[in-house]
Amino acid sequence: xxxxxxxxxxxxxxxxxxxxxxxxxxxxxxxxxxxxxxxxxxxxxxxxxxxxxxxxxxxxxxxxxxxxxxxxxxxxxxxxxxxxxxxxxxxxxxxxxxxxxxxxxxxxxxxxx
Amino acid sequence: xxxxxxxxxxxxxxxxxxxxxxxxxxxxxxxxxxxxxxxxxxxxxxxxxxxxxxxxxxxxxxxxxxxxxxxxxxxxxxxxxxxxxxxxxxxxxxxxxxxxxxxxxxxxxxxx
Numbered sequence: 001x002x003x004x005x006x007x008x009x010x011x012x013x014x015x016x017x018x019x020x021x022x023x024x025x026x027x028x029x030x031x032x033x034x035x036x037x038x039x040x041x042x043x044x045x046x047x048x049x050x051x052x053x054x055x056x057x058x059x060x061x062x063x064x065x066x067x068x069x070x071x072x073x074x075x076x077x078x079x080x081x082x083x084x085x086x087x088x089x090x091x092x093x094x095x096x097x098x099x100x101x102x103x104x105x106x107x108x109x110x111x112x113x
Numbered sequence: 114x115x116x117x118x119x120x121x122x123x124x125x126x127x128x129x130x131x132x133x134x135x136x137x138x139x140x141x142x143x144x145x146x147x148x149x150x151x152x153x154x155x156x157x158x159x160x161x162x163x164x165x166x167x168x169x170x171x172x173x174x175x176x177x178x179x180x181x182x183x184x185x186x187x188x189x190x191x192x193x194x195x196x197x198x199x200x201x202x203x204x205x206x207x208x209x210x211x212x213x214x215x216x217x218x219x220x221x222x223x224x225x
Contacts, residue, residue, distance in 0.1 A: 042217070045215070049207070051210050099211065100145070102213060104156030104157050
């Protein structure tokens, strides 16, 4: 069966520090991968999506970047965190264009202080 | 992106049916209607989806208006575990990837 992992589960980082969040999917190949952010009390905002290795698309301009070094690995990064980067970060995957269900990971709660 | 409108919150009692409305007056002919729910501190969970016809699965039913400008998610017998934020979303596709635009959703409270 397929599973999606995210780590760390929680993170507290000072303003100006770098960030690296990792997401891996098991039990499937060639997934489409997604990064979302949820600010406190808000809905989810799609940040990046990827349809293949090194194929990353950004949905909103921001202080973050994403990379996909392997088929089932998706990394969210920042060189210098801002206070506004705080939130709940969720990784998700789908099997392809015909897929209807998007599967979400457990999330990482990031607090920038 | 096509938008959806949902009530901010709803309340119901345990073991009673719940009808969660959603308006999507700008829906296009190829937009699928998806529902997800999110429990506190967890990622969203797929509930159901449909295009034109009403749909049923083990979790819920989806009733879609004939003009597709609104839909209703139906929980037939609510339990305390159904307390969550419910999102009505119009699924788009970009380069083969799904595009889900989440709004504020409806926060459902279930009273024991």
